[in-house]
Amino acid sequence: MKRDLVILLVLGLFACVALYVLVDIYVSLIAAVLVIALAMSVFIMQDSAMKPNVMVFVEENTKGIRVRNRGNARALSVSVSVEPLGLSFTIPVLEEDAVTTFPTPPITDRIRVTVSYKNEAEVPFSKTVTLMPHDIEDEDLLKPTFPLFGWK
Numbered sequence: 001m002k003r004d005l006v007i008l009l010v011l012g013l014f015a016c017v018a019l020y021v022l023v024d025i026y027v028s029l030i031a032a033v034l035v036i037a038l039a040m041s042v043f044i045m046q047d048s049a050m051k052p053n054v055m056v057f058v059e060e061n062t063k064g065i066r067v068r069n070r071g072n073a074r075a076l077s078v079s080v081s082v083e084p085l086g087l088s089f090t091i092p093v094l095e096e097d098a099v100t101t102f103p104t105p106p107i108t109d110r111i112r113v114t115v116s117y118k119n120e121a122e123v124p125f126s127k128t129v130t131l132m133p134h135d136i137e138d139e140d141l142l143k144p145t146f147p148l149f150g151w152k
Helices: 003-022 025-047
Strands: 054-058 064-069 075-082 087-094 099-103 111-118 124-131
Touching (some): 003 025, 054 075, 054 111, 054 124, 064 075, 087 099
Antiparallel strands (some): 064 099, 075 087, 075 111, 111 124
């Protein structure tokens, strides 16, 4: 665990013990629930920092590939390669919520797209996606706005 999270938990535990001794057990249990909720939110904040999430989709007219960064950090040195078509594209910087489209020949069959990129801390990421002509971009309302707990 990170040092800040440990300090937060220890101080919260001391406050709960002090409330138990000085006030009442119920007040200390309420404080314990609040400390746990605060620790969870700090953990989520640390887990989701500096993570780009580059997604690849087929254009609606199947004559292009759309690259979108859905993460909360910039994606650097984005390299997109389409294997059966032999195409390769490079994007120097893809900002948060930015979209870039590349023209391709009409996609009639399954294609395999490999995307590799880095975040601002130079941590490399890579993924391979298999796309069909009907795999257009969809907005999943239940998907988190930024990657949490390793959601892919």
